[in-house]
Amino acid sequence: MDIVQMRGITKHFAGVTANHNIDFDLKKGEVHALLGENGAGKSTLMNILYGLYRPDSGTIYIEGKRREFSSPRDAIASGIGMVHQHFMLNPSQTVWENMVMGLADLPEILPKQDILRRINNISEKYSLRVDPTAQVWQLSIGEQQRVAILQMLFRKARVLILDEPTAVLTPQEALRLFELIKQMTTDGYGVVFISHKLHEVMENSQRVTILRKGEKVGTVETFSTSREKLAEMMVGKKFAFSIERSSREPGSVVLEGKNLEVLGDRGLPAVRGVSLHIREGEIVGIAGVAGNGQHELCEALVGLRKVESGKVLVDGKDLTGLSPRAYISRGVRYIPADRKGTGLVANMDVSENAILKKYWKKPVSRGYVIDWNVVRRFTRELVKSFNVSTPSISTPVRNLSGGNLQKLMLGRELSGTPRVVVAVHPTWGLDVAATKFVREKLLSERERGTAVLVVSEDLDELLSLSDRIAVMCQGELMGLVDDPSSITPEEMGLMMAGTPLSCIRKASV
Amino acid sequence: MDVVITILAAAVRSGTPILYATLGEIITEKSGILNLGLEGLMLMGALTGFSVSQLSGSPWLGIACAFIVGAGISLIHAFLSITLRANQVVSGLALTIFGTGASSFFGQRFVGTTIPGLGRVPVPGLSDIPILGRVLFNHDLLVYISYGLVAFLYWFLVSTRTGLNLRAVGDTPRAADAMGLSVSRYRYIAVLVGGGIVAVGGAYLSVAYTRMWTELMTAGRGWIAVALVIFAIWHPARAAMGAYLFGGVVAFQLRLQAAGTSIPVPLLMMLPYLLTIAVLVFITIRQGKGILFGAPGSLGQPYFREEG
Numbered sequence: 001m002d003i004v005q006m007r008g009i010t011k012h013f014a015g016v017t018a019n020h021n022i023d024f025d026l027k028k029g030e031v032h033a034l035l036g037e038n039g040a041g042k043s044t045l046m047n048i049l050y051g052l053y054r055p056d057s058g059t060i061y062i063e064g065k066r067r068e069f070s071s072p073r074d075a076i077a078s079g080i081g082m083v084h085q086h087f088m089l090n091p092s093q094t095v096w097e098n099m100v101m102g103l104a105d106l107p108e109i110l111p112k113q114d115i116l117r118r119i120n121n122i123s124e125k126y127s128l129r130v131d132p133t134a135q136v137w138q139l140s141i142g143e144q145q146r147v148a149i150l151q152m153l154f155r156k157a158r159v160l161i162l163d164e165p166t167a168v169l170t171p172q173e174a175l176r177l178f179e180l181i182k183q184m185t186t187d188g189y190g191v192v193f194i195s196h197k198l199h200e201v202m203e204n205s206q207r208v209t210i211l212r213k214g215e216k217v218g219t220v221e222t223f224s225t226s227r228e229k230l231a232e233m234m235v236g237k238k239f240a241f242s243i244e245r246s247s248r249e250p251g252s253v254v255l256e257g258k259n260l261e262v263l264g265d266r267g268l269p270a271v272r273g274v275s276l277h278i279r280e281g282e283i284v285g286i287a288g289v290a291g292n293g294q295h296e297l298c299e300a301l302v303g304l305r306k307v308e309s310g311k312v313l314v315d316g317k318d319l320t321g322l323s324p325r326a327y328i329s330r331g332v333r334y335i336p337a338d339r340k341g342t343g344l345v346a347n348m349d350v351s352e353n354a355i356l357k358k359y360w361k362k363p364v365s366r367g368y369v370i371d372w373n374v375v376r377r378f379t380r381e382l383v384k385s386f387n388v389s390t391p392s393i394s395t396p397v398r399n400l401s402g403g404n405l406q407k408l409m410l411g412r413e414l415s416g417t418p419r420v421v422v423a424v425h426p427t428w429g430l431d432v433a434a435t436k437f438v439r440e441k442l443l444s445e446r447e448r449g450t451a452v453l454v455v456s457e458d459l460d461e462l463l464s465l466s467d468r469i470a471v472m473c474q475g476e477l478m479g480l481v482d483d484p485s486s487i488t489p490e491e492m493g494l495m496m497a498g499t500p501l502s503c504i505r506k507a508s509v
Numbered sequence: 510m511d512v513v514i515t516i517l518a519a520a521v522r523s524g525t526p527i528l529y530a531t532l533g534e535i536i537t538e539k540s541g542i543l544n545l546g547l548e549g550l551m552l553m554g555a556l557t558g559f560s561v562s563q564l565s566g567s568p569w570l571g572i573a574c575a576f577i578v579g580a581g582i583s584l585i586h587a588f589l590s591i592t593l594r595a596n597q598v599v600s601g602l603a604l605t606i607f608g609t610g611a612s613s614f615f616g617q618r619f620v621g622t623t624i625p626g627l628g629r630v631p632v633p634g635l636s637d638i639p640i641l642g643r644v645l646f647n648h649d650l651l652v653y654i655s656y657g658l659v660a661f662l663y664w665f666l667v668s669t670r671t672g673l674n675l676r677a678v679g680d681t682p683r684a685a686d687a688m689g690l691s692v693s694r695y696r697y698i699a700v701l702v703g704g705g706i707v708a709v710g711g712a713y714l715s716v717a718y719t720r721m722w723t724e725l726m727t728a729g730r731g732w733i734a735v736a737l738v739i740f741a742i743w744h745p746a747r748a749a750m751g752a753y754l755f756g757g758v759v760a761f762q763l764r765l766q767a768a769g770t771s772i773p774v775p776l777l778m779m780l781p782y783l784l785t786i787a788v789l790v791f792i793t794i795r796q797g798k799g800i801l802f803g804a805p806g807s808l809g810q811p812y813f814r815e816e817g
Contacts, residue, residue, distance in 0.1 A: 013815070052687060053815055073689030088684035090677045092806060100670070101677045102688030108670050151688070 001063075003028050003159055003190045004049065004080075009058035011044055018044040019055070022216045024209055026159060026190045031181055033205035033222070034194045035234055038429045039402075041214040042194045043085070046161045050082040051075035073102075081157025085164045087148040091137035095119070095147050098136055099154045122153050126180055141168045141291055149180075160184065162193040166200060167457065168290050171493035178204045196234070198227045210234055235432050245443060250467065251280030253316075254451035255301060255332070255420045260310035262293075262300045270296035272475040273310075278420065278451040283442065285466030285484070286455045289496055293475035294455045295337065298422050301453070302334040303327035304342075315419065328357055331419030335426055337455075339405045346398035350390050351379035353397050354412050378415075386411035387437065403434035410441055421445055424455045439465060459492060471495035479504075516760045517644040521652060522718060524749075524756025526551070526727075528655050529710030530734035531741065531748040532662055533579075537703030538738060539666065540696045541679035543809040544586055545601030548731030549608020550579050550704055551711030556612040556619070558712025559722040563624050572651065572712045579708020580701040582608065587700040591693055594811035609725065619722040626720035627651060649717050651709075655749075658706075662745040675699060679805035682812040692812050710734070733785055740789045743804060755785050 004026040011019040019041045026032050034042045047053045049060065051069030060067050062078045069075045072082075089098050096115050100106055106115075119132045128146045136144060145165065152160055162181075166174040181191050181204065195201055201208055202222060210217040210233040217233045256277040264270030271293045278284045286294050299305035301312055303324045311320045314330045336342035344353045355364050355375050363374050379393045386407045390400055397405060406426070413421065423442065427435040442465065446452055456462050462469055463484050471478040471492065479501025481487045491504050530547050537544045544550075554575040562571030586604055589595040627649040635646040646653075666672040677685040678695040686692050714730075715722050733755055741747035758781040766777055 050687070071689065071691070072687050073691075076689050082687070084687065088681070088687035090681045090684055090806075092680050093673070093676065097673055097677075100673065102674060102685060102690040103670075104689075106670055109668060110670055110673065 001028050002026065002061075003063055005061040005064075006045070006049060007059050007061070009045060009048055009055045009060075011041075011048060011053060011055050013044075017214045019048070020214045022058075022211070024049075024216075025219075026192060028190055029185045029188055030207065031185055031191045031193065031205045033201040033208045034192055034211065035196065035198075035201050035208050035230060036211035037196055037234060037431055039213075039431065040211040040234075042211055043163055045211070046082060046163060046192060046194060049075065050080055050161060052082075073104075076155050076157070079156065079158035080161070081152030081155055081159065082161040083145070083148045083152060083163065083165065085167065087144050089136050089144060089148060089151070091135075093136060094132070095130055095134050095136060095139075095150075096132040098147060099132070099151055101151075103155070119150065119154065123150060126153070126183060128180070141289060142170075142173045145169070145177075158188070159190045159192070162191065164194055164196075166195070166197065170289055170496040171489060172497055174200070198230055198234075201230065202227055212236055245464070246447065248281050248446065250282035251449060253277045253279050254314065255422075255453070256311075256313040257297070257301055258311040258313070260297065260300055260312070261308040262296045262305055263308060264293075264296055269308075270475050271300065274472075274475070274477050275310075276470060276477065276480070278453050280451055281446055281449045282467040283446050283452040283454060283465050285462035285469040286453065286472055287457075287459060287462050287469060287492065287496065288472035290457060292472045294472050295424065296475075297472070298334070298336075298424050298453070298455060302332050302422050304334070331417060333413040333418040333421045335406075335409055335413055335421065335423040337424040337428065339402065339409060340398065343409045344397050344405060347396055349396050350383065350388070350393045350400075350408060351375050353408060354379045354382050354393075357412060358416070382408075382411040382415065386441075402429045403431060406430060406434065406438060410438060414441065414445060418445065418450050420451045420453070422453045422455075425457070426454060427456070427458070427461060459489070471501070473498040512764070514640060514643050516757065516764060518647065519760035519763070520753050520757030521645060522648060522756070523759045524752040524754075525652050525655050526710040526713045526718065527730050527734050527737065527755055528659070528749055528752035529713060530707045530731060531737045531752055532655075532658055532745060533703040533706030533708075533710065534734055534738045535662065535703075535741070535743050535745060535748060536706065537583075537700050538808055539675050539679045539743060539805055540699035541682060541805050541807040541810065541812070542587070542590055542696050542700050543597045543601060544583065544604070544700060544704065544707075545598060545735060546582070546586055546604025546608065546704075546731075547707050547734050548727055548729065549605035549612075550582060550707040551608075551714070551727045551731045551734075552612040552725070553582055553608045554579050554708025554711030555715040555726055556616045556711075556722060557708070559624065559715035560616075560619055562626065562716050563619065563622065568624070568627050568716050571716055572709055575708045575712035576705040579711075580705035582708075583700050583704025586704070587697050590811065591696045591700070594813060597809050597811075605731070613724045616722050616724060620724065621721075623721045624716070627717040651713055651717055659745045659749050666745075676805070679807060682807050683814075686812070686814060707731075707734070729782065733782065736785065736789055740785075740792055751785070751788075754788065755781050758784050 002025045006024040009019050009022045022045055024045065036042045044053060048055050051072040051074050067078055090101065096119055099119055100110065100115055116132050123130055128150055130143055130146050136147060165177055169177065185191055205222050207219060208222055208230060209219040210230065212234060258275050260271050260274045261269065262271035274297055288294050296305055300307050303319065303322060303326065307320050311318055314332060319326055319330065340346040358364050359370060364370060376393065383390060383393060388404050388407045388411065390404060397408065426438050426442065430438065442452055454462065454465055466484050468480060468482055469484045470480045473496060478495035494504055495501055530551055534544060534547060557578040558571040558575040561574040562568045582604060586600050589600040590597045629648060630650055632646040636642040666676060674690055675695055678690060678692050682692045711727060714726055737748055737751040740751050762777040762780045766774055
């Protein structure tokens with residue numbers, strides 16, 4: 001019996017086809033994975049099922065009856081629940097307040113004790129432990145996800161859609177999540193989970209639907225397929241899983257952070273006593289669940305965030321407390337995670353963005369005036385050598401796709417002679433070709449003798465790029481592994497969850 | 510002692526218009542919409558309250574009409590900022606400019622006239638309490654209603670389903686939408702009700718406080734209310750503290766003027782504004798960074814469902 005049937009769903013966004021004529025079914029008690037690359041249209045399709053987006057054409061049947069959802073209210077009433085990648089929670093309210101947000105079948109004066117009891121009942125049944133009176137912003141990401149799932153169970157959803165649920169979890173937390181999903185399906189729930197991780201899909205689903213560039217490639221039974229087949233359907237061509245990496249002896253220390261203490265945006269300690277150095281010609285990877293201080297550490301290392309105590313040295317020179325420009329002129333380059341916020345100015349055009357870190361220097365600047373002929377020549381070269389596909393160099397960068405933004409930024413940061421490159425989530429949201437391009441560029445910087453620091457949530461990426469890997473949890477370094485191939489995924493997961501490497505190795509001896 | 514009690518009682522009366530305006534703006538901003546049209550709304554409320562009172566002979570009808578006019582003008586702001594997603598600062602300033610001009614224009618024939626206005630109604634029993642009775646319970650009914658409104662608004666925001674949903678809409682409209690709330694509906698109602706209450710604050714000035722109509726009689730009180738919302742960190746009880754502080758300094762400097770000091774009058778008249786700003790700055794510095802109690806997370810940002 002199909003709980004959900006979607007037929008011929010098509011959706012356009014500003015001229016881009018996000019979904020084209022897609023069919024999708026979900027059975028009762030089934031885990032159905034929705035697989036595809038970033039931008040393949042997975043989230044859009046599920047947001048349509050959840051009533052958040054209205055399809056341009058196509059129909060939805062819930063338990064055989066045709067439904068039209070004009071808002072999530074209608075979808076919720078039909079038993080559809082969705083846990084978004086960015087949780088739909090109000091961080092400045094408590095857990096229980098988030099549970100009842102938008103619920104219509106409650107008295108006007110909220111019966112708090114009754115609500116608390118109901119929450120506890122559900123969280124006990126599915127072992128989703130959480131304090132209902134805690135403020136949501138104080139919870140860890142994993143706990144927030146539990147709240148977001150509870151939110152849907154509280155709404156008596158019978159279909160649960162999970163959008164990239166493991167992206168923010170440690171491997172252990174992810175295992176627990178999949179156990180929960182299994183328990184829910186035996187209780188008759190239908191679960192859709194969106195993912196681009198092949199192993200997750202292979203291990204935890206009964207059926208897989210693959211999307212590529214807004215179109216459905218097919219639906220297959222998981223037991224009858226393989227990782228390789230799924231990868232091929234997802235990407236469209238045979239894809240090499242590994243990249244070439246030469247062996248190379250690192251040189252002298254270029255970037256060094258000593259006992260760094262850094263505050264986060266809320267004024268609370270985000271980095272606690274981290275010491276780390278990166279040498280010429282090596283790539284150091286930093287792993288960890290998002291929000292454990294990686295971002296703040298990187299900003300401190302490139303001079304963008306105030307260092308409360310400790311030191312930042314570049315080529316042995318103490319730059320602590322100096323302006324970002326002092327760092328830039330010493331060859332420190334930064335590829336931030338938010339491309340259109342910190343990395344590029346969305347409303348400026350390609351050529352203006354290309355000179356953001358050199359406009360005050362000769363030959364771009366002559367005295368007080370910018371020589372636009374030089375700028376245009378430089379930008380055309382950059383666009384060509386980094387394969388940035390843009391209508392023109394005077395196009396505002398907000399109109400470029402994620403991959404082209406990243407190539408443009410990479411081109412800007414790697415021009416001249418960088419000494420250090422700090423890259424945060426450098427391949428996040430990029431398609432396979434762009435990902436490969438970015439990784440190759442980082443590796444060729446390593447060849448050239450640049451010190452490279454990469455922060456990523458993609459463990460496979462870190463393992464294939466890095467000479468050494470550090471793991472961060474709650475602002476501290478859990479360990480630094482000199483030989484990435486010697487570490488097991490389990491050890492990695494334990495460190496991400498807060499167990500120092502020394503304790504793990506001691507216990508296993 | 511008597512002087513102090515008189516000043517304190519006057520503080521409550523001259524603080525009441527600002528209290529209404531501040532509470533109205535708190536309701537509006539809790540939904541995530543910033544309305545900088547308070548000055549214009551108060552002026553239109555003052556004129557409506559005064560003119561309807563004079564023409565009909567009923568001050569309460571005047572106040573009711575002021576509410577309706579305030580809500581009506583706010584509808585323009587609501588439509589521009591919620592439906593058309595226009596810049597809320599610009600739209601709010603437009604309301605102020607409109608209200609200032611329109612109230613001066615339509616108010617010409619009322620300049621120089623007076624009305625009996627709202628009478629004083631001591632609360633039986635309570636007004637006999639020493640000191641407190643004369644300070645708090647020897648006023649007109651609209652003052653008592655404002656006490657009730659402070660308590661009600663606090664209770665509404667903390668304990669009711671609608672209040673909780675309103676906060677969610679103002680903090681995280683995307684989440685509220687995903688949980689099945691109509692962001693637009695909540696915002697429209699909040700802007701209209703809030704605007705109406707702001708206009709009642711203006712009406713209090715002309716119907717109960719001065720009982721006459723003067724051009725530009727709000728004299729920047731609307732702007733003080735905008736600032737007080739922040740000082741009050743969107744908390745109704747703190748709004749009352751701020752409003753009475755401002756009112757107290759107004760009463761105090763009037764007293765000084767009457768006593769004939771050598772301090773130039775313009776300087777005295779600056780005092781309430783200077784002091785309110787100073788307090789605001791002080792409070793903001795002390796609070797420093799971190800999460801404010803009630804600053805709505807999406808204040809001033811239009812919500813559009815289908816982006817990204």
